[in-house]
Structures are given as C-alpha cells and as structure tokens.
Amino acid sequence: MTDTTHPDPIEGCRCEEMLEHLFEYVDSEMTVEDSARLHRHVEECATCQEATDAETRVRLLLRRSCQEVAPSTLRLRVITQIGVLRGGGTIR
Numbered sequence: 581m582t583d584t585t586h587p588d589p590i591e592g593c594r595c596e597e598m599l600e601h602l603f604e605y606v607d608s609e610m611t612v613e614d615s616a617r618l619h620r621h622v623e624e625c626a627t628c629q630e631a632t633d634a635e636t637r638v639r640l641l642l643r644r645s646c647q648e649v650a651p652s653t654l655r656l657r658v659i660t661q662i663g664v665l666r667g668g669g670t671i672r
C-alpha cells in the first residue's frame with residue numbers, strides 16, 4: 581500500500597529546513613512535532629547529523645565557559661562545511 585515514489589511533503593524534511601531550524605532544534609525551542617520531524621531527518625542524514633553534533637558541542641563549550649555569544653567563526657565554519665558537503669559531493 582505504500583507508494584514510495586510519492587514524496588510526503590508533511591513528513592519529509594530536507595536539509596534546508598533542518599539547517600534553518602538547527603539552533604532551535606539544538607536548543608529544544610521547537611514544538612514536539614517539528615522536533616520529532618527534524619530528528620527523523622537527522623537520523624538518516626549524515627550531513628545534518630554532523631551539523632547538530634557540531635552545534636551541540638558549541639553549546640556545551642558555551643555552557644562551560646559561561647558565555648552568551650557563540651563563536652561566530654566556528655558556526656560559520658560549520659555552515660560552510662555543510663555547503664561544501666552538499667554542493668561538492670564527496671570530500672576527501
């Protein structure tokens with residue numbers, strides 16, 4: 581009964597959406613529904629797994645150093661890396 585050729589616009593979540601809500605997701609500032617949806621994508625997407633992992637590490641560092649502003653260079657590096665991963669295909 582399952583039509584695999586038909587993409588589900590409600591259940592489906594793409595990297596663009598994930599990255600757009602990355603900080604909210606890591607900060608758990610989303611609704612349970614949205615968070616679960618993104619979580620499902622993260623589980624299947626290595627790129628977004630890395631992104632959430634990196635952002636989570638940033639949060640841990642921030643908590644330890646008691647700062648309120650994230651190091652923008654690190655964040656920029658993560659975003660840039662994601663762009664390279666998505667646009668360039670394979671990286672060695």
Ligand SMILES: [Zn+2]
Nearest residue numbers: 594595625628
């Ligand atoms: Zn993704």
